[in-house]
Structure formats: structure tokens, C-alpha cells
Amino acid sequence: MSRILLLLCLSLLLPACEQADKPQATATSYLTLNSPDTHNVLSVALEEGxxxxxxxxxKQAVLNKSALGFAFKGEHSKLGELALIKTETASFDQNWQQVWGEKQNVRDHxxxxxxxMQEREKPHRKLIVEFRAYDDGVALRYIYPQQGQSSLVIMDExxxxxxxxxxxxxxxxxxxxxxxEYLTTESLVSTLDKVHTPLTIKSDSGLYLSIHEANLVDFASMVLERGKGTSLKADLVPWxxxxxxxxxxSFSSPWRSIQIAEKPGDLISSQLILNLNEPNKLxxxxxxxxxxxxGIWWGMHIGKYTFWESPTQGATNENAFAYIDYCVKLGINHLLIEGWNKGWTPAWYExxxxxxSFTEEAEGFDLQKVAEYAEAQGVNLIGYHETGSNITNYLKxxxxxxxxxxxxxxxxxxxxxxxxxxxxKEWHHSQFxxxxxxxxxxxxxxxxxxxNFHEPIKDTGERRTYPNMMTREGARGQEYNAWSEGNPPSHTATIPFTRMLAGPMDFTPGILDVGISQGHEGRDVHTTAAKQLALYxxxxxxxxxxADLPENYYGNPAFQFLQDVPVDWQDTLVLNAEIGHYITTVRKDRNSEDWYLGSITNEQAREFTINLDFLPEGKKYQAQIYADAPGISWTENAEGVAISEQEVYSRDSxxxxxxxGGGTAIRFKAL
Known part of the structure; x- marks a missing residue:
């Protein structure tokens, strides 16, 4: 049930919530906005306009006095001295349910x-700034109402x-x-230049922060540039x-968001970005x-197949039928086929x-026949459009x-x-x-x-509004392990706290042939096989x-976890975490009473004792454990997985x- 309550004016050095037809000259005005639990406090000042x-x-400072505003193109490039003409305050508390997600029920509180506000002098432009204070952070946005201008160009925020x-x-x-698609760098805030968001920070005061944006619609995306010391400023990506x-x-900006947490795992549990987006429109x-x-995909990246028409072309009827048969054998009901259409060349990525073409098939591939065979076998095909960033051609x-x-x-x-x-011509993350x-x-x-967007715009929570926005790339995924120096073991222990604070990622895990035996010489996935399981x-x-070649799954006992693990969750908890070092996550299946655990580490071996108090009290579970085999590492015998079972209760550990470079994956099967 939702409730929106107009509150009394916030108690400040502000004259009572007055409204006026004309701007009024007042003394310096201060306003304070508290989160519902009163832990986060946002204070706003209007000094000399x-x-x-x-x-x-x-009571611990997170941000010191920070400027707000815009610069425009042409005459009156900056807003003049502003006067406060009206304030509005409200409280909002609503529970809503995700169509799918890492947490089924979300509280928006x-x-x-x-x-x-309005300029005191001509042209008397009006501006609204809205602030919100949540228990997990704060946010602000700008609303510039239509004021008789046919166009307005923002040159700076x-x-x-x-x-x-x-x-x-x-x-x-x-x-x-x-x-x-770059590896994460760890350094002091005071050394930054221009960086993407989400930007994750562990402050010297011990707080964990993430600066990002939400509900990015018809606006340039925001990167951050450092000014003096530890001051960061919004930088809008240009045309x-x-x-x-x-x-x-007129315009409404995206929300500028700051997630605030006392533990790194609480950044992951935050629903701030989703809550700042509009409800479902579908x-x-x-x-x-x-x-x-x-998918007919990994084979291309490791060099077994080609994307383009050739003697080793991946997208052929023969390969498609074989992969459909593998889907049936392995119990997986969706199949992606890349390279099925005309236009692929050896230089396609340049x-x-x-x-x-998005309708004409490559030689040796008949989409209608493949689709009919897939339907007969109960397998759903996934379409693929590679634009090559030729947007003009694609939109036609x-x-x-x-x-x-x-x-x-x-x-x-x-x-x-x-x-x-x-x-x-244009940046992927520009307004274009x-x-x-x-x-x-x-x-x-x-x-x-x-x-599923690859080479996307970053996620800003639009999956709430358009739940057909399922997942995206937007970081270095598994493919880098196939043909480059690869992702170090710390990479997957870092991105849950950086890129993935924005939303889901199609990382493409699941390589059990961790040494990539059919791939380019000297390449591997830089993890153990058990860690590949835990990544799910x-x-x-x-x-x-x-992501692996399907023949590497067939007959592999560790594949059972990949068959079992769900992708839609009722709840998510982070049990322990240190950014770039390790993380242990548990999730409850939305469609059963089962829980799943994934624990991963960087290059260092680790031992944890995990309390099982997240399980319901008094209920018996079978823990199906997929762990690193004794004595292995991500560089030696990394394929070894030790599989065991034991009965457990919530009182156990x-x-x-x-x-x-390893990990552990566990299914807690309700008995």
C-alpha cells in the first residue's frame, strides 16, 4: 500500500513553506532533509542566489558544500541569482514487485x-530541484519547465x-x-582524472559510497571529473x-545518486537505482x-569457428541442429546463434x-528450417542483431x-x-x-x-520501467579470456561492487574447460572450475x-549445478565481502524453497565459516557442495571440482x- 503524506515544512532557518507569485528576496535559506531512519541528512543552502x-x-560528513546548476549555450549562459519561491515536502512509502530480479519485493521509502526557484533578474527563468533521502542514499535531479523557448542547449552541468x-x-x-570494457583501477580519489560511473569509493572515514545516475532518458550520460583535492564534478558526454x-x-535531468553504506555488501543490497526509475509501463x-x-558463440571467440562465411563458419544448419540437440540433452531451453546473417567479414569488429543485413541469411544457414527444428525440440531461439555501430543502416x-x-x-x-x-561519430554514452x-x-x-545489449549504454535502472531490458554487457566479460591477456582473478571479485551496482550483466560464465583446450595457445579463464559455477x-x-562448448558439459558431474541454478530470485543477501578480494552471496529461488550460495576469491586462497542462519529455522536442507579440489589453484589443475553432500539446518555452519582464484557453489535443496 502506498502513502504520500504532505509534511509540515522542514524545520530550518527557512521562512515557513511559503508560496509567492514573484521571487522574494530573503536572507540565506537552509533546508535539511532526513532519510526515514534519520541516518542520512541532506542539507541545501541558497546563498547569494x-x-x-x-x-x-x-553526523559524519560525506559531502561538503557542493555546487549545483547548469551552463547553457548562447546568451544568458548561466542562471542568474536565484530566489526561492516555493518549497514542497513529502514522504513516500510503497512496496512494489519486480517482474524478475535479484529481489522480488522492493520497498520504495x-x-x-x-x-x-526563479532568477531575480531577466529573463526570470525558473528551475526546480528535487531531492530525495533514502535509508541507503540520497539523490537529486533538475526540472527545467517549458518557458517559451523552442530549444535550449546544455553546455555543462x-x-x-x-x-x-x-x-x-x-x-x-x-x-x-x-x-x-576496461579493467578496474584502484587508487585514491585525489588522483582521479575523468571516470565512468558507477564510481565506488571507500572513504577514509570508513563509509562505502557509489556515485551514479538513475533514469537516464534523452540526456547525456554523466562521467565524473576531478577538480581540486577530492572534489568531483559532473561531466556530460558531448555530441x-x-x-x-x-x-x-525544457528538460528533466537523470537523478544524481549517492549510495551510502557501512559495509560493502550493503551497496549490492541497495535498491536506490531501481527506486529512482518510473514504474513498469508494459x-x-x-x-x-x-x-x-x-550459444554458437564461444567457439568463435576461441577460434574454432568463424563469424563469417568460411569452411569453419559457426552458423550453419549442421551446427545449429547439433546445438539444438545439445540443448535437449543438457536440459537448457534457449539457444543463441551468432553470425547467421549476411554482412559478417573477418574485419567485422574494426x-x-x-x-x-538483418533479414538475409548467410550461406549454409536456413533460419526458417532451424527455427522449425528448434520448436519441434522445445528449444527457444534467441535472435541476434550485430549493428557494427552503423546505426543508420540498422534503423532502416x-x-x-x-x-x-x-x-x-x-x-x-x-x-x-x-x-x-x-x-x-557519436559516443555510445552521449545523448545520441x-x-x-x-x-x-x-x-x-x-x-x-x-x-540483451552488448556494447551498451550503462544501466541506470530502466529495467523497472521496461522489464524487457533484461541484461547487458558494459564491462570486460568472459570473452576477454579467449583472445587477450584475460581478466585477472580479482576482476570478478570487483565488478559486483562497481559495474554491477548499476544492474545485471551478461558476463557469460560457465567455462568448465578452464584451460580452453580447443582455443588459442596460452589462454585460459583465470579461475578454477568451481569459481565458474559460483559466478552464477x-x-x-x-x-x-x-558459455562453454556443449561437449565440455556432457558427462561432467559439475554441470549438475548449472542445470539446477535459477536465474530469478526472491531474495539476495551478501554474507561477507571485501572489494576486489572476495564475496559470498546467497540467493533464494523465486520458484522453490531452495537457496544457492556463491563464494569467490581473487588470487589469494581463503577460508570462511558461513553461518546458515539465512535458512528458515527448523527446516532441513541438503547442501550440495561444489568446491575447489584440494591442492589446486587457478594456474594448476584448475578443472578439479570436489562434490559432496550433507544435511544442514539454519543452526549449522x-x-x-x-x-x-577459486570459489565454492552450493545448492541448499529443501527436504
């Missing part, structure tokens, strides 16, 4: 303050995050050709012509199904305006391509945007890119297609690939031993 804010957590102390930051660089945001004379979601899938064909999938009964699509710039990705997502919903619990996605 300039707006600023600061944040505290339990916050206190809100809106400031209505002045929002600051002036951190009260230095601290350790985990970050990837902004404005790089490979988008978000090729230098403009940051093009508007019709009346019918019955066609949106979380799932696991096989920066160029590649001309893919998008309706035909998606309509063809719909006619074949396909409800899932992976869409790639390989390339350093969209149309070889933001518009493109949102338009494609809405178009997919029209054709009842659930989306630690790295959340409602769409999880079983389990000892976990993680090998270097």
Missing part, C-alpha cells in the same frame, strides 16, 4: 524536498560531489575507444558538435522469461560502417528484422554495437546514444522482444549463458576453502 548542498551520514575525505576509488577511465544536451526548451509481461542459454531495417523474429515466435534478442563510436538505446528498447517491446550466484543476470 547560488544553490549548494551537502550530505552527512550519522523516502522523504522528498522540491525547491521551486555544474553538479559537484565534494567528498569530505579522501578514500580508495575503484574506477574505469572515461572517453576511451573501448567504451566501458560530436560539442553540445552536451539538446532540448526543446501492460503485458507474460512473454518476458528469465532463462539460461547455450571501426567502419559495416553493412549487415529494424522493423523488418524484429518482425521476422516475432513471426518465428522468438521473444529474445541480443543486440551488439561493436565500434568506438556510433555511426563512427542514450536516445538510440531507449528507442531500440521500446521498439523491441512493440515486437515482444526481451533485450555472485554475478546477477536474469539471462545467463552457459559450513567451512569453505577457496583455492587461489
Amino acid at each position: 547560488l544553490l549548494s548542498y551537502k550530505v552527512q551520514h550519522k 523516502y522523504n522528498k524536498l522540491s525547491l521551486h 555544474l553538479t559537484e560531489f565534494n567528498l569530505a575525505t579522501d578514500g580508495t576509488a575503484w574506477w574505469i577511465p572515461a572517453y576511451q575507444d573501448n567504451r566501458y 560530436a558538435d560539442g553540445d552536451r544536451v539538446k532540448t526543446d526548451g 501492460a503485458d509481461t507474460s512473454w518476458i522469461k528469465p532463462h539460461k542459454y547455450l 571501426n567502419a560502417m559495416h553493412m549487415f 531495417q529494424i522493423d523488418d528484422g524484429m518482425a521476422m523474429y516475432q513471426a518465428l515466435g522468438i521473444h529474445d534478442i541480443k543486440i551488439g554495437q561493436v565500434g568506438s563510436r556510433l555511426n563512427m 546514444g542514450v536516445r538510440y538505446y531507449r528507442d531500440v528498447l521500446k521498439k523491441a517491446a512493440q515486437y515482444k522482444l526481451a533485450v 550466484v555472485v554475478l546477477y543476470s536474469p539471462v545467463q549463458m552457459l 559450513l567451512a569453505l576453502k577457496l583455492a587461489p
Whole structure:
């Protein structure tokens, strides 16, 4: 049940919540907004017509005085001295349910303050700034109402995050050709340059922070640039012509969010980003199904197959039928086939305006026949559109391509945007890119297609509004282990606290042939096999690939965990964590009484004692344990998995031993 209560004016040095037709000159005004539990306090000041804010957590400074505002193109580039003309305060408390997710039921509980302001002098422009205080963080956004302008161009955003102390930051660089696909760097905030969000920080005061944005719609995405000391400022990703945001004379900015936690695992448990998005807009979601899938994909990355037409082409009728048969044998009901269409060449990944067709099949592949065979076997095909970042070409064909999938009964699509710039011109995360990705997502919903974006715009919680936005890449995934120096063991112990605070990731785990025996010489996945299993619990996605060649699963006892592990959860808890070092996560299946545990480490071996008090009291479970075999590491005998079972209750505990680069996966089966 929701309740929205207008509250009495916040008790401050502000004249009582007055409204006026004209701006009134007043003394300096201060307002304070508390979270429902009163731990987070956001204070706003209007001094000499300039707006600023600061944040505290339990009386401990998080942000010192930080500027707010914008700079525009043309005359009157900056807002003049502002006067407060009205304040609005409210409290909101509502429970809502995710169509799918890491937690079924979400509480949206916050206190809100809106400031209505206007310039004292001409042109008397109006601006609304809305603040929210949650128990897990704070957020703000700008609303610039229509004021008779046919267009308005934003050239800069002045929002600051002036951190009260230095601290350790985990970050990837902004404005790089490979988008978000970089290894995380750990360094002091005071050494940063320009970085992407989410930016995760452990402050010297001991608090854990994540600065990000939510509900990014028709706006440039925000990166952060450091000013003096530990002061960070919003930097809007530009169009090729230098403009940051093009508007019709009005705009609502994304939410600028700061998650605040006392433990790193609490950042993962936070629902702040989702709660800052609009409710579900899709009346019918019955066609949106979380799932696991096989794919004609890993074989291309390791060099067994090619994406393009060749003697070793991956997408052939023969291979497709064989993979469908594997889906049946392995109990996996979805299959992705990449490279089925015309346009693939050996240079497909290079920066160029590649001309893919989204309806014409490659030689040796008959989509209709493959779809008919898959349907007869109870296997669902996943469509694939690789645009090569030639957006002009894609949008000319998008309706035909998606309509063809719909006619074949396909409800899932992976869409790639390989390339350093969209149309070889615009950043993926500029307003151009933001518009493109949102338009494609809405178009997919029209054709009842659930989306997995690769080379995406970053996640800002839009899955709440459009639950067909299932998952995306947006970081270095498993494929880097196939053809590069690979991801170090610390990578997967880091991204749950960085990239994945934004939302689900299609990391593509599940390589049990950890030495990649059929792949490029000297390559491996830099984990043990047990860690590959544990990643299905630690790295959340409602769409999880079983990425290995299917012959590596057939007859492998460890594959049982991959058959069993769900992808849609009722609840999620983080039992222990240290960013970049280790994490242990448990999740409860939405469709049974079973729980699942994943525990992973970096290059260091670790031992944990895990209390099982997350299980219901008095109920008996069978713990099906998949652990690193004794004496192994990610560099030696990494394929060894020790499988055991024991009966447990909530009063019990389990000892976990993680090998270097290793992990443990456990199914707690209700008895």
C-alpha cells in the first residue's frame, strides 16, 4: 500500500513553506532533509542566489558544500541569482514487485524536498530541484519547465560531489575507444582524472559510497571529473558538435545518486537505482522469461569457428541442429546463434560502417528450417542483431528484422554495437546514444522482444520501467579470456561492487574447460572450475549463458549445478565481502524453497565459516557442495571440482576453502 503524506515544512532557518507569485528576496535559506531512519541528512543552502548542498551520514560528513546548476549555450549562459519561491515536502512509502530480479519485493521509502526557484533578474527563468533521502542514499535531479523557448542547449552541468575525505576509488577511465570494457583501477580519489560511473569509493572515514545516475532518458550520460583535492564534478558526454544536451526548451535531468553504506555488501543490497526509475509501463509481461542459454558463440571467440562465411563458419544448419540437440540433452531451453546473417567479414569488429543485413541469411544457414527444428525440440531461439555501430543502416531495417523474429515466435534478442563510436561519430554514452538505446528498447517491446545489449549504454535502472531490458554487457566479460591477456582473478571479485551496482550483466560464465583446450595457445579463464559455477550466484543476470562448448558439459558431474541454478530470485543477501578480494552471496529461488550460495576469491586462497542462519529455522536442507579440489589453484589443475553432500539446518555452519582464484557453489535443496 502506498502513502504520500504532505509534511509540515522542514524545520530550518527557512521562512515557513511559503508560496509567492514573484521571487522574494530573503536572507540565506537552509533546508535539511532526513532519510526515514534519520541516518542520512541532506542539507541545501541558497546563498547569494547560488544553490549548494551537502550530505552527512550519522553526523559524519560525506559531502561538503557542493555546487549545483547548469551552463547553457548562447546568451544568458548561466542562471542568474536565484530566489526561492516555493518549497514542497513529502514522504513516500510503497512496496512494489519486480517482474524478475535479484529481489522480488522492493520497498520504495523516502522523504522528498522540491525547491521551486526563479532568477531575480531577466529573463526570470525558473528551475526546480528535487531531492530525495533514502535509508541507503540520497539523490537529486533538475526540472527545467517549458518557458517559451523552442530549444535550449546544455553546455555543462555544474553538479559537484565534494567528498569530505579522501578514500580508495575503484574506477574505469572515461572517453576511451573501448567504451566501458576496461579493467578496474584502484587508487585514491585525489588522483582521479575523468571516470565512468558507477564510481565506488571507500572513504577514509570508513563509509562505502557509489556515485551514479538513475533514469537516464534523452540526456547525456554523466562521467565524473576531478577538480581540486577530492572534489568531483559532473561531466556530460558531448555530441560530436560539442553540445552536451539538446532540448526543446525544457528538460528533466537523470537523478544524481549517492549510495551510502557501512559495509560493502550493503551497496549490492541497495535498491536506490531501481527506486529512482518510473514504474513498469508494459501492460503485458507474460512473454518476458528469465532463462539460461547455450550459444554458437564461444567457439568463435576461441577460434574454432568463424563469424563469417568460411569452411569453419559457426552458423550453419549442421551446427545449429547439433546445438539444438545439445540443448535437449543438457536440459537448457534457449539457444543463441551468432553470425547467421549476411554482412559478417573477418574485419567485422574494426571501426567502419559495416553493412549487415538483418533479414538475409548467410550461406549454409536456413533460419526458417532451424527455427522449425528448434520448436519441434522445445528449444527457444534467441535472435541476434550485430549493428557494427552503423546505426543508420540498422534503423532502416529494424522493423523488418524484429518482425521476422516475432513471426518465428522468438521473444529474445541480443543486440551488439561493436565500434568506438556510433555511426563512427557519436559516443555510445552521449545523448545520441542514450536516445538510440531507449528507442531500440521500446521498439523491441512493440515486437515482444526481451533485450540483451552488448556494447551498451550503462544501466541506470530502466529495467523497472521496461522489464524487457533484461541484461547487458558494459564491462570486460568472459570473452576477454579467449583472445587477450584475460581478466585477472580479482576482476570478478570487483565488478559486483562497481559495474554491477548499476544492474545485471551478461558476463557469460560457465567455462568448465578452464584451460580452453580447443582455443588459442596460452589462454585460459583465470579461475578454477568451481569459481565458474559460483559466478552464477555472485554475478546477477536474469539471462545467463552457459558459455562453454556443449561437449565440455556432457558427462561432467559439475554441470549438475548449472542445470539446477535459477536465474530469478526472491531474495539476495551478501554474507561477507571485501572489494576486489572476495564475496559470498546467497540467493533464494523465486520458484522453490531452495537457496544457492556463491563464494569467490581473487588470487589469494581463503577460508570462511558461513553461518546458515539465512535458512528458515527448523527446516532441513541438503547442501550440495561444489568446491575447489584440494591442492589446486587457478594456474594448476584448475578443472578439479570436489562434490559432496550433507544435511544442514539454519543452526549449522559450513567451512569453505577457496583455492587461489577459486570459489565454492552450493545448492541448499529443501527436504
